[in-house]
Amino acid sequence: MSPEIVLTSSFRFGSFDEYAKSCNDEFDSYVYTRGTNPTTSLLEGKIAELEGGERCKVFASGMGAISATLLTFLRQGDDVLFVNTIYSATSSLLKYMERYGVTWSSISSCKTDVIASAIKASTKIIYIESPSSQKFELVDIEKIAKIARVRHIMTVIDNTWATPLFQKPLNHAVDISIQSCSKYIGGHSDIVCGAVISSKKLIRQIEEFGFLLLGSTASPLTSYLALRSLRTLPCRMRTLECSVKVVIKFLENDPRIKKIHHPLCGDAWQRKLAVKYLDGYGSLLAIDFANPDLDRFEQFINSLQLISVGVSWGGFESLVLPAYRKTNSETVLKRGLDLTHVRLYVGLEDPSDIVSDLSYALDQAYGSL
């Protein structure tokens, strides 16, 4: 019932001929676990099918998947256009790539015409997160992918928020989809893992360079845990979708909350995009408080009892993550965020317990209604 954890680094060949054949076809046979492993291959097959792609490559982390993809396709002189608020480690990586002669442009809008007008002659990749990190805004993926395709620009999307169950970007003309499997796919806060899904042709290029040579290989044990978690992904996502709706309903008419960042709370255009692209709603959102006082904000965070403070998300436990960390106000404001911007991951606890916890902390910090 449960798949094998093939915990080996190397594979034995039965004959000279088998050795020669395997080494000449190293991405579809088992030679060495830095390249392929049966437990990891099983996971790759399943994620490829879920995303609707021909092939998937699994990595040791989401950043392993992202860096392998960007390093495989970018050359000196190329520009990457990244759209809106993307995962901060991804933008840090692109900034480091300046030393290899790769430039980047960033556009802080989700409007298609603004994004299209930022395309340059040197644009090689348009990198999207939709819904985006921090603001959870959507872009019109298919329109952007089609504009890019006409100009021979590759589109890459980080699809971690929606999971392959709630959004299938490859069906909307996007070239490459990326998952951080450390989040919903892993689902239990016990693995760090990533995946890239695309056509056979593009994945082969990533396998040859960004994967095999940069060496961000997932352990077979990690792949096993991700396989175990995939079995409950639909149940977990359905429950989380119901819970996030309960939490938003509680927060949306509270005068102490200035703004909720989530696709369910966007303007009419955002709602239209959500209906077009999303088959369900993830439980990661952010809130800004009406009162800008940072001592009260700190009191709110410290008053939470069920919800902990911590990075990452996608597991059982509800979490908050303030953008402001006492010494970074300038960076937070530059990213277009309020100083009271706090990310909230709604986990699998009883939603009424999550609401009670938020309610108690709001009363403690901002006074009861």
Ligand SMILES: *Cc1c(COP(=O)(O)O)cnc(C)c1O
């Ligand atoms: C966590 C995350 C990543 C990075 O994944 P790791 O597995 O932590 O390396 C990338 N994109 C998004 C949207 C994430 O939430």
